[in-house]
Amino acid sequence: MNLLTLLEFILFFGVMLFVHEFGHYLVAKLFKIRVEEFGFGFPPRLVKLFKIGETDFTLNLIPFGAFVRLSGENDPSVPGGFGSANPLARIAVLLGGPVMNLLLGVVLFSVMFTQTGMPDTRKVMIASVAEGSPAAQAGMAVGDLIIRVNQTPVTSMEQLIATVQENKGKEVTITLLRGDQEISVQAVPRVQPPPGEGALGISMTNPITSVSWFETVPVSFRATFEQARMILEMPGRLIRGEVSGEQARVVGPVGIYSMFSQAREMDEENAASTDPFERTLTLRLMTVITIALGLTNLFPIPALDGGRILFILPEVITRRRIPPQYENLVHLIGFVALILLMFYITAQDILNPIQLP
Structure with a gap:
């Protein structure tokens, strides 16, 4: 003891x-x-x-x-x-x-x-990227913050999911924040993704902030x-x-x-x-x-x-x-x-x- x-x-x-x-x-x-x-x-x-x-x-x-x-x-x-x-x-x-x-x-x-x-629910961060998914092909990486889809600012995970669902089968421009640098990539959300994966092939989380x-x-x-x-x-x-x-x-x-x-x-x-x-x-x-x-x-x-x-x-x-x-x-x-x-x-x-x- x-x-x-x-x-x-x-x-x-x-x-x-x-x-x-x-x-x-x-x-x-x-x-x-x-x-x-x-x-x-x-x-x-x-x-x-x-x-x-x-x-x-x-x-x-x-x-x-x-x-x-x-x-x-x-x-x-x-x-x-x-x-x-x-x-x-x-x-x-x-x-x-x-x-x-x-x-x-x-x-x-x-x-x-x-x-x-605490998790910042206003921001969305990529937690994982499925191999061979549209996100992987576009070069999206774990730790990237998703800040815009086309010209629509991303304000929550729910809002991002809804935006992606509306654009299934269409090419979208996704703006990411990687470190201090903004980068834009193009991806086509899948209409019928494999079981257990989403349209982009990512899992999401909220970044932790002080x-x-x-x-x-x-x-x-x-x-x-x-x-x-x-x-x-x-x-x-x-x-x-x-x-x-x-x-x-x-x-x-x-x-x-x-x-x-x-x-x-x-x-x-x-x-x-x-x-x-x-x-x-x-x-x-x-x-x-x-x-x-x-x-x-x-x-x-x-x-x-x-x-x-x-x-x-x-x-x-x-x-x-x-x-x-x-x-x-x-x-x-x-x-x-x-x-x-x-x-x-x-x-x-x-x-x-x-x-x-």
Whole structure:
């Protein structure tokens, strides 16, 4: 076990959990719900660091993440506490943690895109040229940017495909950018190309360009949404046999550390690579885990944020609260079940270590 990698993992995992709890804290303060303690790490307490308002900020022994202790969390009789707040405020507080994890995913995607660059969808680059195709006969080469067909500027892959389709069987003039030089070639798109090839006989991609952090934000939100969608679709894909049980397997902290350690090793091995995507595996893994944590906490499972929200929703509609003693009992049972499940998952992580593809 590499000590430095272990310390990096503890820091990453701690930050991920800290951000989650900080989301609960911020929203609770926004709705004027008393927060008795914000703990760095988990108890037992080592020392009280400082106090802001009614909130004690403490340092605790177990160096993973943080926790928030809300006043009257399970007791609606406590004035100014979580339990006595209106249902929409309680739902907002519970959503604060998962939402902060998803926002952290957006930030991590943005950091990654500033390192790797992003595809410029306004430009089309040749990724491969089929032997004997019209493109090969015209002298088109991998890496060329296609900037015009006849006098029509190329603004996307879809637009290029449509333009080529309109000119099947006709000679067209294609203007390429090769390095800093513009060159023009003539080609006749095939009416009936061989199976697996297009009319010109090329495959296309978008060139990667450097971007500022600000430019990455919209794409990062979309990437976070797509990652969340993939996680939600995983059970269905598993049932349909599109992914294996190993690929869809649930992992705990031991399994996450194993993947983190493998990703760090791969990044170190690829440190000299000219492809930035080969040097950011750890960052990509951190992003996926952060989004998964936020999303998992929204599942309607007792003891998780989503499970607690599920108990509040009837109150929003009927104005009648589920008796706290029943809710607390269900969450206690759910918590015990989650602990037992975590022991099982940890045993699987140890006995059958996960391997990154």
